Amino acid sequence: MDLLVVDDESSLRDFLSIVFEEEGWHVEAAASLADARAAVQKHEPDMVLCDLMLPDGSGIDLLKEIKAQNASMAFIMITAHTSTQSAVEALKAGALDYIAKPFDIEELKIIVRKAVERKELEDENLHLRTALEERFTFANILGKSAKMQEIFTIIQRIARTNSTVLISGESGTGKELIARAIHYNSGRRGKFVSINCGALPETLLESELFGHERGAFTGAIREKKGLFTEADRGTIFLDEIGETSTAMQIKLLRVLQDRVVRRVGSNVETPVEVRVIAATNRDLADSIQKGTFREDLFYRINVIPIALPPLRQRREDIPLLVDSFIDKFCTTLGIARKRISADAMRLIEKYHWPGNVRELENVIERMIALETSEVLTTKSLPEQILLGGTIPDATFDLPSEGMSLEQHLESIAKIFMLKALERTGGVQTQAAELLQMSFRSFRYYAKKYELIPRDSRQEDVVEIDTEK
Numbered sequence: 001m002d003l004l005v006v007d008d009e010s011s012l013r014d015f016l017s018i019v020f021e022e023e024g025w026h027v028e029a030a031a032s033l034a035d036a037r038a039a040v041q042k043h044e045p046d047m048v049l050c051d052l053m054l055p056d057g058s059g060i061d062l063l064k065e066i067k068a069q070n071a072s073m074a075f076i077m078i079t080a081h082t083s084t085q086s087a088v089e090a091l092k093a094g095a096l097d098y099i100a101k102p103f104d105i106e107e108l109k110i111i112v113r114k115a116v117e118r119k120e121l122e123d124e125n126l127h128l129r130t131a132l133e134e135r136f137t138f139a140n141i142l143g144k145s146a147k148m149q150e151i152f153t154i155i156q157r158i159a160r161t162n163s164t165v166l167i168s169g170e171s172g173t174g175k176e177l178i179a180r181a182i183h184y185n186s187g188r189r190g191k192f193v194s195i196n197c198g199a200l201p202e203t204l205l206e207s208e209l210f211g212h213e214r215g216a217f218t219g220a221i222r223e224k225k226g227l228f229t230e231a232d233r234g235t236i237f238l239d240e241i242g243e244t245s246t247a248m249q250i251k252l253l254r255v256l257q258d259r260v261v262r263r264v265g266s267n268v269e270t271p272v273e274v275r276v277i278a279a280t281n282r283d284l285a286d287s288i289q290k291g292t293f294r295e296d297l298f299y300r301i302n303v304i305p306i307a308l309p310p311l312r313q314r315r316e317d318i319p320l321l322v323d324s325f326i327d328k329f330c331t332t333l334g335i336a337r338k339r340i341s342a343d344a345m346r347l348i349e350k351y352h353w354p355g356n357v358r359e360l361e362n363v364i365e366r367m368i369a370l371e372t373s374e375v376l377t378t379k380s381l382p383e384q385i386l387l388g389g390t391i392p393d394a395t396f397d398l399p400s401e402g403m404s405l406e407q408h409l410e411s412i413a414k415i416f417m418l419k420a421l422e423r424t425g426g427v428q429t430q431a432a433e434l435l436q437m438s439f440r441s442f443r444y445y446a447k448k449y450e451l452i453p454r455d456s457r458q459e460d461v462v463e464i465d466t467e468k
């Protein structure tokens with residue numbers, strides 16, 4: 001732990017440095033407010049021991065500045081014994097404690113130790129509080145489909161282990177949600193730290209993950225802790241791990257193998273105790289084939305694979321999700337809970353949801369914003385859902401178990417009708433022409449295949465079965 005001693009008297013500074021180094025602290029010292037500010041920026045100490053009267057101002061000012069920036073930095077004020085007034089002021093401004101000069105060093109040691117204990121307790125309480133809130137979220141990962149139920153069982157079984165997890169799934173399937181659920185059910189005391197590996201260029205990613213020394217590269221004006229260190233005793237979530245360069249993959253492999261990190265520009269390796277959860281929306285097996293993902297790293301991270309199915313493969317979860325999103329957005333807006341029409345629900349259940357749960361969530365939010373009445377109808381559904389109510393998955397593979405040719409021909413007809421509608425911006429007469437059909441038969445099939453909504457002014461309201 002880092003301690004910063006601020007006092008203009010050099011003998012006291014040296015004395016306190018020696019005493020607290022013996023106590024196991026790493027001590028930095030500053031003689032003025034200006035020096036102290038620089039030291040706080042550079043070292044981010046865990047605790048500051050500061051004299052009230054400094055040549056260039058009051059220690060209270062430093063205390064206020066620190067509290068505004070980093071509320072968890074502990075602060076102990078050293079005051080002249082005559083000024084109880086300032087001591088009170090310091091406590092009000094957020095100092096953990098104070099000691100009056102001249103003091104007994106044993107007494108100061110006790111005050112510092114107590115302050116550490118109190119700070120640890122506070123940090124832990126904060127962590128427990130967020131953990132409680134997040135655990136509640138775990139109950140909010142919805143899914144009654146067999147596939148999701150299976151995933152819940154896996155999470156419960158593996159949360160308390162330290163095994164590395166690889167979550168795969170299309171965008172918006174809930175990968176981050178699952179990662180958090182694992183962490184907050186793990187009983188791990190450290191933080192959950194998340195980073196999107198695809199969002200940063202390689203050099204930046206490296207210093208984010210492992211930290212860097214001051215001056216390690218241009219622009220590294222102060223030393224920096226890496227995310228692995230920040231996640232010590234907790235969990236690091238490496239999102240989009242498939243986007244990393246192979247050079248980066250080698251570095252990650254080393255951390256996973258040896259459980260040590262080295263800051264950029266440093267020779268020192270520090271051990272870390274971190275649970276790793278990685279996620280990808282790519283097929284890593286495919287990337288391995290192509291040579292863009294290292295097989296050795298794959299085996300390191302793929303200890304517990306969790307494959308999140310796309311929403312279109314678990315349509316029975318859709319009503320549940322719709323219901324909870326309606327609830328959520330109406331509550332946020334402080335309006336009465338709206339209902340949804342049976343027609344709108346039918347189209348929602350049929351849509352292929354390329355953006356998965358996130359897309360569904362956005363659609364419901366939009367419907368609630370657009371609809372003034374108490375019922376959400378097809379009117380407020382976005383066009384792609386109205387038109388693409390049924391995206392057939394016609395292929396030209398003959399499945400081993402055989403198939404119905406008639407249904408397949410229907411699928412192909414749907415694809416071309418949708419394409420025609422898309423090209424003509426939904427104008428049916430033109431779409432019919434493009435396909436050399438009469439308007440009447442185009443309209444007949446478009447209705448039959450539900451490519452266009454049934455036009456009913458009065459839509460029935462659906463009662464959602466939310467039993468899990």
Ligand SMILES: Nc1ncnc2c1ncn2[C@@H]1O[C@H](COP(=O)(O)OP(=O)(O)OP(=O)(O)O)[C@@H](O)[C@H]1O
Pocket residue numbers: 140141142143169170171172173174175176177178281321357358361
């Ligand atoms: N099973 C679920 N129950 C309730 N909400 C869910 C569920 N799955 C996902 N969500 C919600 O959908 C949104 C997207 O989830 P999340 O960010 O975890 O997806 P992701 O797989 O990480 O997506 P991306 O690959 O785009 O980063 C979030 O708002 C999340 O709360």
Ligand SMILES: [Mg+2]
Pocket residue numbers: 175176239
């Ligand atoms: Mg994500």
